[in-house]
Amino acid sequence: MALNLEIQKSLRRQIPTIALQQTRKIVKSSFQKKKNEMIADFLNHPVSLEIKGGVEAENISGTLNGITNLFSFIGFEQGTDPLQPIIELLQKTNLDLGRAVGQKIVFSVILPTPKEIFEVTPLPYMPGRSWARSIETGLSGLGYYIKKPSNSSRSGLGIQVEKRVRKVKFANTKYISDFLKRYKKEFENIQL
Numbered sequence: 001m002a003l004n005l006e007i008q009k010s011l012r013r014q015i016p017t018i019a020l021q022q023t024r025k026i027v028k029s030s031f032q033k034k035k036n037e038m039i040a041d042f043l044n045h046p047v048s049l050e051i052k053g054g055v056e057a058e059n060i061s062g063t064l065n066g067i068t069n070l071f072s073f074i075g076f077e078q079g080t081d082p083l084q085p086i087i088e089l090l091q092k093t094n095l096d097l098g099r100a101v102g103q104k105i106v107f108s109v110i111l112p113t114p115k116e117i118f119e120v121t122p123l124p125y126m127p128g129r130s131w132a133r134s135i136e137t138g139l140s141g142l143g144y145y146i147k148k149p150s151n152s153s154r155s156g157l158g159i160q161v162e163k164r165v166r167k168v169k170f171a172n173t174k175y176i177s178d179f180l181k182r183y184k185k186e187f188e189n190i191q192l
Helices: 002-043 046-052 070-074 084-091 114-119 131-137 176-188
Strands: 094-096 108-110 126-130 145-149 157-160
Touching: 002 046, 002 084, 002 094, 002 176, 046 070, 070 157, 084 114, 108 176, 114 126, 114 131, 114 176, 126 131, 131 176
Parallel strands: none
Antiparallel strands: 094 108, 145 157
């Protein structure tokens, strides 16, 4: 009978540890799925798709009234991938499992901040300003933009002229700030 009592005590001590390990494994798996979903969602955002499409892309983001595309208008260098620094930051999203508190596991997700993303996305012609932030706040010069192949163009397609050629404005759109805010909530609501 004493052995049976000792086994029961031992099991009572081990069950919380085993349950904690299993719960952590489930949380890690749920986190990784959500992180992969977040990166795929970012890459499928209309702004990201348009930039990834390079000079051949259509203005699917609707920011430029169909006049050109974001890659050319922003003036990214041919052959570059302006999204890569953002993807690298999103890939650094991390899970801190913390500790068990009673019947709960306290965990936190460390996401990049909009400020961190804005710091790694400088405009090619104005390094102190972020192109990713400018998608949200606006870019000037669309009325002075002419879409045409040019060797003096960073992207190879499009130039700015001194005289306005049309009355049209850049249409600001939600991008990084909204995206990160949404995923912060989604990570907080991970279901086990």
